[in-house]
Structures are given as structure tokens and as C-alpha cells.
Amino acid sequence: MQTAIGVDLGGSHVSAAVVTEDGAIRNQHEEDLDDLKFEAVIAALDTVIGAALKDAGNVAGIGIGSPGNIDAASGAVLFSPNFGWTNAPLGETLRTRFSVPVYVANDARCATLGEHAFGTGRLTKDFVLLTLGTGIGGGIVAAGELLLGNRWGAGEIGHHQIRPRDGFVCGCGKIGCFEAQASGTGLIRHAFAVASSFPRSPLLDVPREKLSSKKIRRAAQAGDGHALAAWKNFTEDLSIGLANIIAFTNPERIALGGGVSTAADFMLDAVRPRVDELTTMVPRGTTQIVIAALGNDAGQVGAATMALRGGLTTGSALAV
Numbered sequence: 001m002q003t004a005i006g007v008d009l010g011g012s013h014v015s016a017a018v019v020t021e022d023g024a025i026r027n028q029h030e031e032d033l034d035d036l037k038f039e040a041v042i043a044a045l046d047t048v049i050g051a052a053l054k055d056a057g058n059v060a061g062i063g064i065g066s067p068g069n070i071d072a073a074s075g076a077v078l079f080s081p082n083f084g085w086t087n088a089p090l091g092e093t094l095r096t097r098f099s100v101p102v103y104v105a106n107d108a109r110c111a112t113l114g115e116h117a118f119g120t121g122r123l124t125k126d127f128v129l130l131t132l133g134t135g136i137g138g139g140i141v142a143a144g145e146l147l148l149g150n151r152w153g154a155g156e157i158g159h160h161q162i163r164p165r166d167g168f169v170c171g172c173g174k175i176g177c178f179e180a181q182a183s184g185t186g187l188i189r190h191a192f193a194v195a196s197s198f199p200r201s202p203l204l205d206v207p208r209e210k211l212s213s214k215k216i217r218r219a220a221q222a223g224d225g226h227a228l229a230a231w232k233n234f235t236e237d238l239s240i241g242l243a244n245i246i247a248f249t250n251p252e253r254i255a256l257g258g259g260v261s262t263a264a265d266f267m268l269d270a271v272r273p274r275v276d277e278l279t280t281m282v283p284r285g286t287t288q289i290v291i292a293a294l295g296n297d298a299g300q301v302g303a304a305t306m307a308l309r310g311g312l313t314t315g316s317a318l319a320v
């Protein structure tokens with residue numbers, strides 16, 4: 001069976017694993033990233049990829065999912081606010097170190113590819129993945145192909161504005177982006193926004209910096225009034241964004257991943273009827289909303305799948 005190395009490059013760690021052509025992960029190697037300078041990250045990548053290659057023997061290639069706007073043809077990181085990089089030659093540098101093809105793409109797009117190939121997107125032609133974590137990552141598959149955009153920017157669903165007048169400030173600088181309103185961080189902000197109506201809320205006994213989206217979600221599931229008010233505003237904003245995605249691409253399925261999605265039915269029961277109400281011109285019920293299956297593995301599996309396929313699309317193979 002063919003294998004490739006799948007690499008997940010995050011802001012705090014880097015991990016490389018051997019991934020088989022049926023999407024199974026073997027032999028994971030991980031390093032913490034204390035220094036985000038390009039050279040330091042390359043050194044960490046060298047270590048984990050080298051270890052994974054030793055386990056694997058022959059591989060079809062190395063696929064890397066990285067945050068930022070990435071030229072998936074050359075593997076250059078054009079812009080990554082997480083790392084503070086502009087035009088960083090990530091793919092080119094790694095190609096001088098390893099004797100197999102190296103492919104680099106945006107991490108959320110890699111996760112979409114993984115979930116489409118081996119998770120809830122399997123056998124669908126039109127599919128969207130949304131990862132609700134610190135931010136919202138996403139990707140769109142249309143007519144069986146991952147959408148890349150004119151300049152690798154397609155799928156930045158987190159930065160379409162849903163509350164430009166009264167929303168929270170987004171990390172990108174705009175007001176009321178989908179990511180600012182409906183990510184795990186958005187849920188925390190909703191809890192603070194309604195706090196003055198719940199002066200005796202047990203959630204406010206938790207130090208401000210320790211109030212996590214998980215705590216709020218659990219309190220909402222236990223019936224706490226403050227948490228439920230935050231949850232209601234959060235699911236309303238999530239529903240608005242989902243209805244917009246349906247209007248743009250009418251996918252067969254939208255999969256929700258990331259920490260908040262562990263609420264599963266508690267979230268879906270709130271969101272599905274509201275999305276139906278907000279879906280006007282697209283036939284209702286033609287897009288299923290489900291919980292993603294691959295969890296945190298999606299990015300690594302997708303990155304390796306990109307390497308096994310020789311690039312993100314059939315026309316994008318540019319390696320060696």
C-alpha cells in the first residue's frame with residue numbers, strides 16, 4: 001500500500017506522521033514550537049519529517065498543512081499572520097532537504113481534503129468543512145474539486161461578515177466576521193456580552209481568562225441561564241453563516257469540526273431548524289449539517305492525501 005508523510009504545522013507544535021492511502025495514521029512524531037522564526041520552524045520540520053521518513057521507507061511524497069495564504073503550486077507561504085511570515089519559501093527549502101516531492105497548502109484546505117476523502121464528505125461531490133475552534137477554518141469542495149480561488153484564497157469562510165455593525169472585532173481587523181461570532185472564541189465573547197443580565201451567574205466566578213468555550217457549552221447543556229443566553233446568540237450567528245454558505249454553494253453536506261462541535265446534537269438541534277428558516281431561494285433540506293468524523297486528524301490525513309495525489313488538483317503537480 002502506498003504511503004505519504006502528512007505534516008500538521010500549527011502555531012505551537014509541528015507533527016508528522018506516516019499516512020496510508022486509505023487514510024490511516026501511523027507513527028506520529030511531534031515537536032513543540034517555541035520559536036516561530038522561519039529557520040527554527042524548518043529545523044523542527046526537519047526533525048519530525050526525518051523521523052517519520054525513517055519509519056516509512058518509501059513514500060510518495062510529503063504533504064504539509066500550514067496556516068496562512070499559501071501558493072500551493074510552489075509551496076510558498078505568501079502571508080501568515082500566525083507566524084509573521086511573508087513570501088516564506090517553505091516548499092522550496094524543504095525540497096532541498098528531502099529527496100521526495102514536497103507539497104504545501106493551507107491547513108484548513110488540507111483538513112477539508114481529508115474529511116472529504118475519508119470522513120463525512122466521502123462520496124459527496126459538493127461538500128464544506130468548517131472547523132469551529134479558536135477561529136473558523138474551512139474549505140469548499142465543488143463538483144468534486146477543492147476550490148482554490150484565483151490566488152489560493154477560496155474557502156476563507158471565517159472572514160465573511162455577518163454582523164458588521166454590532167459584532168465583535170475579528171483578528172483580521174473587520175467587525176462581526178463569522179469567525180469572530182461563531183467560533184469557540186465567539187462563544188466566550190457572547191457570554192461576556194450578555195453577562196450584565198446575569199450578575200449572579202456561576203460562570204462569572206471563573207477568572208475571566210479561564211472561561212473556556214467548553215465550560216460555557218457544558219453549563220448550557222446543564223441548563224444554566226447565562227450560558228443558555230450566550231449559546232442562543234452563538235447558535236443564531238452560526239446559523240446565519242451556515243445559511244450563507246448554503247446560498248453560495250448549496251453543498252450536499254456541511255461538516256462541523258473543532259472543539260465546539262463536540263456538543264453534537266445539542267448544537268445541531270439548535271442550528272438545523274434555524275438554518276432552514278434562513279434558507280430562502282435554495283430548496284430547503286438539500287444540505288445536510290453533520291458533525292465531522294476525523295477530528296484533529298483531518299489536516300494531517302488531508303496533507304498526506306495531497307501528496308499521494310500529486311497536488312491539490314490534477315493540474316497542480318509541481319514538485320521534486
Ligand SMILES: [Zn+2]
Nearest residue numbers: 159170172177
Ligand atoms: Zn475576519
